[in-house]
Amino acid sequence: MKHWITHVTALAFVGIGYVFNEPYTLNIGLFSLSGSVTNDLAIYMLFEKIPGLYGSGVIPEQFEEFKEGIYDLVMTQFFNQQNLSRFFDEQSSDVMHFDDMIEAVDISRSFDAFVEVILNSQFGSMINMVGGAKVLETFRDPFSQKLRSEMKEIANSESFQGAVKDKMRASINSEAMHEKVSYIIQTRLNELTPQMVKKIVEDIIRKHLGWLVVWGGVFGGLIGLIATGISKYVV
Numbered sequence: 001m002k003h004w005i006t007h008v009t010a011l012a013f014v015g016i017g018y019v020f021n022e023p024y025t026l027n028i029g030l031f032s033l034s035g036s037v038t039n040d041l042a043i044y045m046l047f048e049k050i051p052g053l054y055g056s057g058v059i060p061e062q063f064e065e066f067k068e069g070i071y072d073l074v075m076t077q078f079f080n081q082q083n084l085s086r087f088f089d090e091q092s093s094d095v096m097h098f099d100d101m102i103e104a105v106d107i108s109r110s111f112d113a114f115v116e117v118i119l120n121s122q123f124g125s126m127i128n129m130v131g132g133a134k135v136l137e138t139f140r141d142p143f144s145q146k147l148r149s150e151m152k153e154i155a156n157s158e159s160f161q162g163a164v165k166d167k168m169r170a171s172i173n174s175e176a177m178h179e180k181v182s183y184i185i186q187t188r189l190n191e192l193t194p195q196m197v198k199k200i201v202e203d204i205i206r207k208h209l210g211w212l213v214v215w216g217g218v219f220g221g222l223i224g225l226i227a228t229g230i231s232k233y234v235v
Contacts, residue, residue: 003213006036010217027224035220040213047202059201060194067189067197079181096164098155105151107144114143 010033017026044050049057059066115136119127127135154160 002210003036003040006214006217007033007040010036010221013221024225024228027228028221029224031224031227032217032221035223036213036217039216043205043209043212046205047198060198063192063194063197066201067192071185071189074185075182079178079185096161099152102148102151102155105148107147108140110147111140111143 010029013025013029014033015029016022017024017029045053045056046059047057049061115133118124118136119133
């Protein structure tokens with residue numbers, strides 16, 4: 001919108017200067033229109049290929065280099081091993097909680113395995129004499145509660161917490177982790193098309209470079225004013 005307002009304003013100066021034979025107004029309009037149009041054309045040429053104009057359409061034509069630039073930026077500045085380690089250290093400074101995970105664990109299988117071991121041991125015959133597995137079944141709930149309690153105590157211990165964090169830190173610092181991150185980013189970038197790249201950059205650049213057209217018109221008008229003054233003075 002800004003560029004069209006600038007073009008129309010410059011054309012209005014041209015029209016007024018021509019109709020009323022005002023050289024200052026005419027030249028201000030002509031120079032202003034020249035500055036705004038050339039800047040607008042330069043921005044347009046970034047995204048669109050114009051036959052006969054070398055260098056136009058540079059962004060979609062060079063989109064492979066653009067993707068490589070994004071990849072290098074993301075991997076070297078954001079997802080390098082140092083940043084991954086720092087992010088993990090910041091996130092793992094507090095105690096890691098496993099209680100919910102332990103509560104979700106199916107302890108029944110552990111009790112069934114416990115019963116099987118007892119019945120297959122040298123005490124199996126003795127247990128079978130007093131009811132066998134049915135007698136042991138009464139211990140299922142107390143066994144489950146006790147086992148969960150022990151698991152939570154182990155999970156919240158400093159030694160276990162430290163071991164888990166060390167293992168995760170080693171995993172993050174490993175080359176394999178870096179390669180996984182690299183693969184994910186590279187896969188996503190490979191999904192980009194020249195038109196998608198063009199759209200991404202164009203949305204950013206046109207929003208902010210619209211003022212180049214405005215200032216091209218303003219400075220062009222000033223140059224026209226100065227040039228007209230100088231020409232009259234010289235004459």
